Amino acid sequence: MGRLPCCDKSNVKRGLWTAEEDAKILAYVSDNGPGNWTSVPKKAGLRRCGKSCRLRYTNYLRPDLKHDNFTPQEEELIINLHAAIGSRWSLIAQQLPGRTDNDVKNHWNTKLRKKLCGMGIDPVTHRPISQILADYENIGGLPKPGTRIGSLNRDLKNAFTVKPEPHDGISGIANHSMMPIRMPAGEPIFNRPFNMNNSNTINNHSLLLLAQFQAIKLVTEASSCTNQETIQSHLFSEGSSSTSSSSSNVQVNSQAPGSNCQPSVPNTPSSPFSWSEFLLDDAFLQPNQQLQQDIPSTGSVSQAQQSGYNNGDHMNNEGATDIGYSTYDYTGHDNYATTGAVETNHTFGASSTSNHSFLETMLDRDSEMSWELVPSLLEEPF
DNA sequence: AACTCCATCAACCGCGTGCAA
DNA sequence: CTTGCACGCGGTTGATGGAGT
Structure with missing residues (x-):
């Protein structure tokens, strides 16, 4: 068949x-x-x-394509967007005029991933590799040889062999090389210790989404800055977030090594999420160590709500996108549409409508997330 | 000079989705 | 409601050329 x-x-x-x-x-x-x-x-x-x-x-x-090298600004944008939304190459490419998803994907796989590794940052989780290793030690010793942690195995060689380049396209980021990428103060769910024994969690699937939302917010805030230094301070400095208070009402004490924003998570409500799916390659994780999913989602997103993603995710023949979120311009530059057609310019950080729009796109894939949970998780009204 | 290794990137592949019949 | 088609997406492959030995 x-x-x-x-x-x-x-x-x-x-x-x-x-x-x-x-x-x-x-x-x-x-x-x-x-x-x-x-x-x-x-x-x-x-x-x-x-x-x-x-x-x-x-x-x-296509006549509008650029065939020259990626600029440092483009590279930084790719990294930031990848941290926020994972390997959604077409979405990322839409923010880079003249670049295709294939361009961006190839550039990521051949250059940027290695650069991040060379900087001690896991390109899958966008967390410091040392921190990931430390987390693994915390949950029961180092992994067995051959065990994959995020993209560690795949990129381990590069992490230790990357040569300094005369022109470092992401020098601005390299300045922060060994500095942990910090989530907004108080909600560093990526940075929190991975406690396999604590089942007092919200739906684990939701956790990943929360992480994505926070990252999206972060990138959005950073992108709204015009000056490079401010962008970096948003992205890499401590206490630079708008989600200022600690996440006290919800215990968020787990993280998904290797999961990041491109979770290999089943996206159907009927297939429950389990940590073992993230940690598929991690043989040392015993089945009975899987985190529980003890909070049912309330008010899950309806099909109608979800439809936004699938409509908007796809470019039409002219390269213009269907719905607002995907034409949001992270960089603050003009929107990109190959035909020159420009849709309404939404500002993600400033518009609750477009926030919802973007979230809908995520929730479409990760439909177990409860809408009611989102504001409280972020501790900030949308 | 010959060979091997590796990086790059264009192209391919399978799958998911929307839509019309 | 089902089916088939068209299109787009993301992962992967393979041809090519340069660097290294």
């Missing part, structure tokens, strides 16, 4: 594109506009899969 192939693989050319093929695509698009990709190969006289044509155009031939 496999999925049918999108085209006759034996009859299509694969591999790198020639200038001639590029010209055919461009000619087709200039005549007909982008879209209807399945019929493009036939109409344009190409022996390529329609999907491949779309990819070639959107990732390489």
Whole structure:
């Protein structure tokens, strides 16, 4: 019961594109506009899969694309957004005019991840590697050899072998190299000790969302600053948050090593979240150590509420997005839409509507989160 | 010079989602 | 309500070229 192939693989050319093929695509698009990709190969006289044509155009031939190196500002934005929303490359790319999700993803995987490792920061959790290791020691000794902690194994080599580069694209961040990335004062749920025995927690799935919300808020606040130093002080300094008080009403005393904002969490309400899914590779975690999920969600997000994400997540053919949140401009610059169409400019930090909009996008994937919990968790009204 | 290793990035793949029939 | 199609997304692969030995 496999999925049918999108085209006759034996009859299509694969591999790198020639200038001639590029010209055919461009000619087709200039005549007909982008879209209807399945019929493009036939109409344009190409022996390529329609999907491949779309990819070639959107990732390489689109006239608005930049092909030069990423600037330090772009790199910093990518890192900040990755810390906030994880590997949602298309969302991140929308904040970077002229960059595609593929560009951003490749740049992250080949450059930024290694740079963070070299700075002693785990690129998955955006936490100091030393702190992650310390947390693991706290929960019962060092992991067995071969055990994966976040992206530690994958990047361990890089962490110790990264060479200094003459042009450090993220030098501003590198200045903070061994400084822990601090969540807003009082709610450093990423920084809190990982206590496997304490079951007095809210829904663990919600914890991850809370972490994301806080990170999003943080990035938003930072992005609203115009001056680089202030941005960094928001992101890396102690006590620089708007969520100022400690999170006293909810015990948030666990964290998800390796989980970050790209949790490999089942997103269906019917499949309960378990820590073991985050710690799948961590053989030393015994089943009976899994945290309990002892608080049922109240007022879960409805399907209607959730629909925002799925509509807005996808770019339309013109590269413009459907709903407000995704055109929010973290950098404070003009919104990006490849056709030049600009939608209403929402300000995430200043608009409760857009806050909700953004949260809806997260809640769509993580629908167990209770809306009522959000303000109290953040201790700040939306 | 020959070979191996590694980084980069374009391209591919499978899956999820929206939508129309 | 179901089905099939089109499209977009994110993870992964593989070709290529440069660096190192």
